[in-house]
Amino acid sequence: MKREDFPILAEKVHGKPLVYLDNAATTQKPQCVIDAIVGCYTHTNSNVHRGVHHLSQLATKGHEDARRTVQHFIHAKSEREILFTRGTTESINLLAASFGQQLEAGDEVIISEMEHHSNIVPWQLLEMNRGIKVRVVPITDRGELDMEAYRNLFNSRTRMVSIVHVSNVLGTINPIKEIIAIAHQHGAYAHVDAAQSIAHLPVDVQDLDCDFLSFSGHKIYGPTGIGVLYGRESVLETLPPYQGGGEMIGQVSFEGTTFNELPYRFEAGTPNYVGSVGLAAALDYVSAIGMDTIQQYEHELTCYAVAQLATISGIRFIGEAAHREGVISFLIDDIHPFDMGTLIDHLGFALRTGHHCAQPLMKRFGIEGTLRASFGLYNTHDEVDALILALKRVQKMF
Ligand SMILES: Cc1ncc(COP(=O)(O)O)c(C=O)c1O
DSSP states (O other): OOGGGOGGGGOEETTEEOEEOBTTTOOOOOHHHHHHHHHIIIIIOSOTTSOOSHHHHHHHHHHHHHHHHHHHHTTOSOGGGEEEESSHHHHHHHHHHHHHTTOOTTOEEEEETTOOGGGTHHHHHHHHHHOOEEEEEOBOTTSOBOHHHHHHTOOTTEEEEEEESBOTTTOBBOOHHHHHHHHHHTTOEEEEEOTTTTTTSOOOHHHHTOSEEEEEGGGGTSOTTOEEEEEOHHHHTTSOOSSOSSSSBSOOOTTOOOBOOTTGGGOOSSOOHHHHHHHHHHHHHHHHHOHHHHHHHHHHHHHHHHHHHTTSTTEEEEOOOSSBOSEEEEEETTOOHHHHHHHHHTTTEEOEEEOTTOHHHHHHHTOSOEEEEEOOTTOOHHHHHHHHHHHHHHHHTO
């Protein structure tokens, strides 16, 4: 699907055609995204929100149009609910730092055993600095959340549930609507880490009924250094600012400073207005294909890959959830994933090895790391076939 739109896919590595299967780490960029970025620097570059001059107005329009593109893409009610950040990590840090100011010692936040470090450590910082308690939903051997244990974690001090939509290691699609509904039944807010779902399935914040949702531009064919924190307007209005500086203020004086309205109150400093335009180009690109079409295609490709990988003797899958997206983690015999990853790289295959920023999850499975293949909309069945042959070839070397 649409391979020719991605110039990097024509590259060779170690003299072999590139087979890029590290899309959970970052995705490649279609030409329209590259053109949008170059177009900003070539034709409209100027600081946004700060000038009456023509270029500044063009740059400001590009940035604010991009905000509306994001709003429509995730079906937010208002553009005031779209905060631009550097990525998922900054989105969660913003949320934890701001929301955390309203928490008191003994208040609780629920996360899960399958979280990326960026949805663990910001809450742990609140544990250290404000005496809150982080509670952890355990997972089953198949790599699914233990929903009964989740229900039992709530008490009168639970303030926030922050759970990943799709696991970057297991590929598990969590029952996120149910998770959010249960959080609300207990009077807690719900944040969704959509870093791994945003590029692979339709994400609708009103349908999910989440209070917050985070994602990174670079994981959905957009540039690095741009991300989004969605926040329900009525909740965002109650939160204190995150960073201080330009853009986020109303009036500054030594007697006291007032703050800007949403969303600018949470966007101190010159924003990444080139990144936002690049992100909007990426969202327009996937929207033109259709997120349903992408999901269907990748789901079929993932099922095919799992079935083909299963033909390798000595393979152990880490994560076998009933509902999963295009991420497959595995180990072969007792070969160290790093060794396997290095050898397979020499055959042109880009796979991820290691703990994938999910060390507690590795501990849960009693392993140090995995080999991970993750798909994007441009991967093909032929690439899966080539991967299986390459893995079998490398396996024989040990
Ligand atoms: C589930 C999940 N959450 C958060 C992140 C952090 O994203 P970023 O590094 O773009 O901030 C990642 C990145 O891999 C991820 O997979």
